[in-house]
Amino acid sequence: MRLSDLVDLTADAAFVVGAGQRILAINEAARNLIGIPEDQILGRACDELMGRGLPGGQCLCQTIDCPVYDALLRREPVPLPWAEWQTHDGHRVPISGSVIAAPSSEAGGEVALVTIHVRGVTTPANATLNIRLLGPVALLADGIPLPMPPRRRVIELLAYLAFAGPGGAQRDRIAEDLWPEESIDLSGPRLRVLLHGLRQLLASAGLEPPLRRQGTLYVLDESPALRIDAVEFEVRAHAALRAVDGLDSPSAIEEALALYQGDFAAGEDFGAWAAVHHRRLRRLYHDLLARAAVSFAVRGAIERSVECCERALQSDPLQEQFQVALITYYGHLGRHADARRQYEDYRRILASEVGVQPSAAVERSLMEAIAAT
Secondary structure (H helix, E strand, C coil): CCHHHHHCCCCCEEEEECHHHEEEEECHHHHHHHCCCHHHCCCCECHHHHCCCCCCCCCCCCHHHCHHHHHHHHCCCEEEEEEEEECCCCCEEEEEEEEEEEEECCCCEEEEEEEEEECCCCCCCCCCEEEECECCCEEEECCEEECCCCCCHHHHHHHHHHHHHHHCEEHHHHHHHHCCCCCHHHHHHHHHHHHHHHHHHHHCCCCCCCEEEECCEEEECCCCCEEEHHHHHHHHHHHHHHHCCCCCCCHHHHHHHCCCCCCECCCCCCCCCHHHHHHHHHHHHHHHHHHHHHHHHHCCCHHHHHHHHHHHHHHCCCCHHHHHHHHHHHHHCCCHHHHHHHHHHHHHHHHHHCCCCCCHHHHHHHHHHHHCC
């Protein structure tokens, strides 16, 4: 891997350290943080930069126990402690970081990638971190929106580990799923950078250590202070479908439906691994809406049944069961024009999307709806 590729793995400040603890490459974020030109940085000993702190304060680099040496020796990430950094213009900012070993043919062996994280937003102690993955992705601490991490793939890694459950996920499998086209030499360092970013994200809400490593296995532990809507929705949906027998109260279903604000990771460029979760969650969503529609209809709340069908068809207009049900409910309400309009809309969608005509079941439901009094 080229040195320039290594420092570009992260949007955080980063630089590469080689033999003799000399700085070989640096990215723009690190140059801006340090505040001096690149030609005055390259070739310098890393402890000249990592050792910078405030007089009498804790430095990021402890030279007695060199984190660069440790990372290269142990071949695993070495965290850097939180410290206070004095910028070139006199400001003080809290920073932390990590050091990971990475191969580099350009440097003729292994080098150390040092990333520095600047804490920008401080969340309240013991805050609850809400990760919204259903619909537009968002982060909230006690309801307060947080900025997204510089690398959006940190959220993808969080979702991946959350769905892996208490059994966790193997390092090689994670790298293979997140970077299926990359070699292990490229995906390995990228995964280490993302793991560091995820730890920083969780630590920002006081959630430490919810991410643990067991050999080559990574596990995201459950925590009452960490809520992930997609995981919570799945748990609530299964519980509601088991608890509701036929025509029982739909309250449990409505609570689960309230969590579904859109499809899984809508608008995000997650890898192919996410497709199976997308389909499973949407199928659960439709199962809940179908059960709720029947329950409302039995209680005479046909308008609520109509709302359930319309909601399902907004996410997937090709769901024939909801097309049939909606036309039928329009008939019960005496809304014959709406029933015929729904039929025509569905017919056009079928013709344009899959090139077929509505089934006999749809034709029959339309005739019954028009005939209903």
